[in-house]
Amino acid sequence: MRTLKRIKSQDKAVQSAALFSSSRRVRFIAVACAVVFLLVFCQLNSSVIWLQGISISLHQGSTGLKGRSYTNQAEEPIHKLLGGLLSPNFDEQSCQSRYQSSAYRKPSPHKPSSYLVSRLRNYEELHKRCGPKSPLYQKSIHQLKSGHSMGLMECNYLVWSPFNGLGNRMMTIASAFLYALLTNRVLLLHITDDMVDLFCEPFPDSTWVLPSDFPIKDLEELNLGSEQTYGNYLKNKKIKTDVKVMAESLPPYVYLHLEHDYQHLDRLFFCDNDQQVLAKVNWLLIKSDVYFVPGLFFLSQFEDELKWMFPERETVFHHMSRYLFHPTNSVWGMITRYYISYMAKADEKMGIQIRTFSWMPISIENFTNQILACSWQENLLPSINQNMTSQAGTNGGRTKAVLITSLNSEYSEKMKSMYYEHTTSTGEIISFSQPSHEETQHTEKQTHNQKALAEMFLLSYCDVLVTSGWSTFGYVAQGIASLKPWILLSPKDQKAPDPPCRRAMSMEPCFHTPPSYDCKANKNVDFGAILRHVKHCEDVGHGIKLYD
Known part of the structure; x- marks a missing residue:
């Protein structure tokens, strides 16, 4: 009996040892698997990091960047979109400069205001709704052919024509676009052959190019002597500055002559009363060779909008140019x-x-x-x-x-x-x-x-x-x-x-030929001396520029 008990006891010990050994093997296998998993994970993670490093190096090599920091990849889309200034709704390959250009310079210390960003998104929707080939555009063309304005329509337009060198043109496009933003107009550009294949489209899902079948021909021939200028309409009493004037009594379009040779009546463009009249004209045509943005700051009706869009006044062209101009x-x-x-x-x-x-x-x-x-x-x-x-x-x-x-x-x-x-x-x-x-x-x-x-x-x-x-x-x-x-x-x-x-003193361009007439005081003044946010230019004594 003792022998039998001893045998059974030995069997239990063997079974216990076997169970212990099996359990130890299981734990060992589990630990080994965990170690292998960690090693594989670390290796994969290391490979990802290495591949990311290669990718960054290739990116830096392709762009020639020096000292570019990629410490936070989450910041990259923000930098690429210039703090929300640019819309993400574009095919990157169709215009490579739109999202790549910012990588060639240090990030701008001047961030666009949230209000400016929202106004740009709203404008893009307006441009998409009213742009060429849209039903609303065709409706506005019908109005243009009718021979008179119809008051504020759902879509009203500002048509830009080129004049002078490329620098002048870019400054006036930026000026015209800001004016379009302030007046809820759609900006369209009359693109001549010498401007083809320069800039990408800045507005998603629409074009800013004026169609070739636009009913008003020879836009570039409009000048100071044209009867359609705002100044000549005033001179010939075809437009009255009474703000109660009926829209139907206004012409179908008005040409804004804002070139360097413009005269006193054309310079009334920078007066509030005249702006209220122009607001009733459905189509405005504009040609200029000067950066007339500082003059928009003279208008009290735009004061709040400009302040909200540009808390830093000297960043107007900086933000407008980086939003609009993307080389093809x-x-x-x-x-x-x-x-x-x-x-x-x-x-x-x-x-x-x-x-x-x-x-x-x-x-x-x-x-x-x-x-x-x-x-x-x-x-x-x-x-x-x-x-x-x-x-x-x-x-x-x-x-x-x-x-x-x-x-x-x-x-x-x-x-x-x-x-x-x-x-x-x-x-x-x-x-x-x-x-x-x-x-x-x-x-x-x-x-x-x-x-x-x-x-x-x-x-x-x-x-x-x-x-x-x-x-x-x-x-x-x-x-x-x-x-x-x-x-x-x-x-x-x-x-x-x-x-x-x-x-x-400021990175803003100089307005070479600013108006000197104070509409409210009804006298000539030196705006560069009396306005806090405007100074005379360093290079053009009679010119003015925005200044913080």
Whole structure:
């Protein structure tokens, strides 16, 4: 019996040992599986991180970015959409610059207001509802052909026509668009052959191009003497400024002549009473070559809207230009190829925009000396050592790429030779490049305008800018970039002035020919002296610009 019990006890022990061993094996297998799972997970996660790193490196290599931070991927869509300024409802490949351009420059410190963002989204819906080929557009065309206005319709329009150079055109498109926003009008552009394939469509699911069958022909022929100008309608008493005037007594359209040569009656556009009359005209045609945005701030009826849209007044063109102007893929290719080849690898990028005017002559030598005097005085460029034996690299081999835009190649050649033949006082390595030199302006040529647009954007990717006074080309670049440039002042007696340049107080363009008539006081005034948010321009004494 004892033997039998001992055997049974041994069997139980064996069974217990077997069960323990089996349990241990199960636990071991479970732990092993967990370890393997963790190892696989970590490896996969590491691979994802590695692949993300490769992706970022490829992205940086393709765009030539330097020091770009991708620490928070959630921030990338926000940056790509410029803080909500841009609509996400576009096919990225159809216009690569729309969402890629912001990656070539530092994020803007100026965020669009939530009110501006909402107004833009609302406008996009309006443009989609009233744009060309829509039933409401056809209804408005029928009204236009009827020979008189019908009061406020569901869709009212502002038709822009081009005049002068590309810089002027971009500033006036931005001005016209803001006016359209303020008056709930749909902006349509009369695109001539020299403007084809420059800009992508800015509004989703619609076009801003005026159809070719628009019933009013020869829009570019409208000028100061045209009978359809607002000033001539007032002069000939075909329009009365009585705000009680019936819409049916108004013409089917009015031409707003806001070019630099406009006269007193046309300048009444900037008066509240006149705006109330114009609000009853269904179609407004506009042509201008000046940045007339500051004049919109004179109008009390727009005061609150402008304040809510632009808490920072000097950001108007910055936000409008980045919303509206996206180079087409063909122009974007020109921009990226040049940037990667000549600018991407530099520690710092400096842009020098050179433009001279026949009414302010100065020799190439004197203007080159003015540019260098400004650059040295403001520590934008290092001075050179006349001692050829001086060693380079005392500043750690720091590189600076200088982009020069000019119709003439002699400026860049002179400065390039100077910095090639001598070392710099700081040891910095300075390189110069110039994308094109057309010799003379050819606004009537599409290829000329494509190069001009590419160079404006290349300037906007620089860290600092030196621009020529009076030049709208420079105004556009500084506004897109949100930079306050050093402005080269106008020559005196064909010689460089002293000081050679001044730092801009605001990144806004200058309104060269502002009105001087105070509608409420019924007298001429100096708006640059009496308004808190408007100052006289650094380069154009009688001009004004928005200022915070």
